[in-house]
Amino acid sequence: MNKVFNIMKDEKTKVWYYKNDEEKQIAEHIIGLEEAALEKWFNGDTSGYAELWSKRSFTYFDAVATSRAENFDDIIPLLKKVEGNLKADSYEVRDPRVQLGKDMAVLTYQLFAKTNLINIDYNCIEVFQKEEDGKWYAIHSTWSVIRPMDVNFSIFKEVV
Numbered sequence: 001m002n003k004v005f006n007i008m009k010d011e012k013t014k015v016w017y018y019k020n021d022e023e024k025q026i027a028e029h030i031i032g033l034e035e036a037a038l039e040k041w042f043n044g045d046t047s048g049y050a051e052l053w054s055k056r057s058f059t060y061f062d063a064v065a066t067s068r069a070e071n072f073d074d075i076i077p078l079l080k081k082v083e084g085n086l087k088a089d090s091y092e093v094r095d096p097r098v099q100l101g102k103d104m105a106v107l108t109y110q111l112f113a114k115t116n117l118i119n120i121d122y123n124c125i126e127v128f129q130k131e132e133d134g135k136w137y138a139i140h141s142t143w144s145v146i147r148p149m150d151v152n153f154s155i156f157k158e159v160v
Helices: 021-041 047-052 072-082 153-159
Strands: 002-006 059-061 088-101 104-115 119-130 136-145
Touching: 021 047, 021 088, 021 104, 021 119, 021 136
Parallel strands: 002 088, 059 136
Antiparallel strands: 088 104, 104 119, 119 136
């Protein structure tokens, strides 16, 4: 599988600067968590996101869903549908950025994926929180189509 994780280089190429090394390390850690989950996801293994998404407090908006998943249990049917079925020939993550607050972080990036089910371009948002165990978990996830007017949504019903 071809994968690309494009991290921005400087202000002219849209880099995000961190206040200090600790912020940069946290950002790199969060991007690494997402990259590991995506790597599994595009090999038909949903365990990466099952581990990344908070069991305590989680919500989810999907590009093809008409309502928000209100907790982790609501997302389990989606994980079961995808498990073993989704494979990517290639994918690219562009311009990941982590914005940090106290024990909170927002990761945004664009995802371009060519899969066995559908090829689509997403704007991705993951809101992270450092939980009581000291680990970072996504408490909210949104996957939205970059240019929905260019997508034939009728095929989504067959996919998910």
